[in-house]
Amino acid sequence: GQNIDQPTEMTATEGAIVQINCTYQTSGFNGLFWYQQHAGEAPTFLSYNVLDGLEEKGRFSSFLSRSKGYSYLLLKELQMKDSASYLCAVINSNYQLIWGAGTKLIIKP
Amino acid sequence: DAMVIQNPRYQVTQFGKPVTLSCSQTLNHNVMYWYQQKSSQAPKLLFHYYDKDFNNEADTPDNFQSRRPNTSFCFLDIRSPGLGDAAMYLCATSRDPSTPSYEQYFGPGTRLTVT
Numbered sequence: 001g002q003n004i005d006q007p008t009e010m011t012a013t014e015g016a017i018v019q020i021n022c023t024y025q026t027s028g029f030n031g032l033f034w035y036q037q038h039a040g041e042a043p044t045f046l047s048y049n050v051l052d053g054l055e056e057k058g059r060f061s062s063f064l065s066r067s068k069g070y071s072y073l074l075l076k077e078l079q080m081k082d083s084a085s086y087l088c089a090v091i092n093s094n095y096q097l098i099w100g101a102g103t104k105l106i107i108k109p
Numbered sequence: 110d111a112m113v114i115q116n117p118r119y120q121v122t123q124f125g126k127p128v129t130l131s132c133s134q135t136l137n138h139n140v141m142y143w144y145q146q147k148s149s150q151a152p153k154l155l156f157h158y159y160d161k162d163f164n165n166e167a168d169t170p171d172n173f174q175s176r177r178p179n180t181s182f183c184f185l186d187i188r189s190p191g192l193g194d195a196a197m198y199l200c201a202t203s204r205d206p207s208t209p210s211y212e213q214y215f216g217p218g219t220r221l222t223v224t
Contacts, residue, residue, distance in 0.1 A: 004151075008149075030206075030207075040197075040218075041217065041218070042199055042217050042218045043215050044215070045213075045214075048212060050209075087152075091206065091211075095206035095207055097154070097206075097213065099151035100151055101150055101151045104149070
């Protein structure tokens with residue numbers, strides 16, 4: 001089968017740094033996405049990785065290791081508005097998008 | 110602004126009463142998707158259209174149907190909603206998934222309540 005594993009929930013403090021991990025087992029790999037989803041809203045695109053390494057975009061960075069089937073999303077200088085679910089999704093060899101269940105991130109003052 | 114629009118944002122229907130959700134896009138993407146998402150779960154792909162080619166996921170119940178009359182519009186029909194069909198329904202669009210850095214653009218979703 002194909003699956004994406006992420007922690008169910010994480011808590012962090014405003015102003016701090018948090019790393020959300022994602023491991024995947026899919027039939028082939030054509031890229032990995034991170035999406036942010038606020039409660040009751042649609043997912044919005046954060047990042048895309050297809051090659052190994054770190055992609056930085058402002059306060060958010062995403063890392064990929066294809067050999068380990070592993071990615072992480074790093075959020076710096078956390079703000080209260082970053083409280084949301086973060087979904088990891090992988091494109092497999094059939095160009096299907098396989099979704100994780102998401103990590104609910106709670107930011108405390 | 111180019112976007113994906115879903116109507117209505119909130120829909121209440123009665124058990125067994127057919128309901129239709131709509132989605133339109135101004136992105137001119139050739140692929141359109143319908144997802145069902147329940148609380149704290151991953152979005153579940155119901156079906157997608159690649160241009161006019163309809164692709165049904167194997168585990169999508171027969172109760173769910175879809176229509177895409179043209180590039181811009183796509184509809185989700187639930188023929189006889191059950192209580193278990195209460196969920197957020199997300200429409201998304203994309204370019205051909207084999208193109209570099211393709212991403213799915215989501216509409217705001219329709220929250221369906223079944224009474």
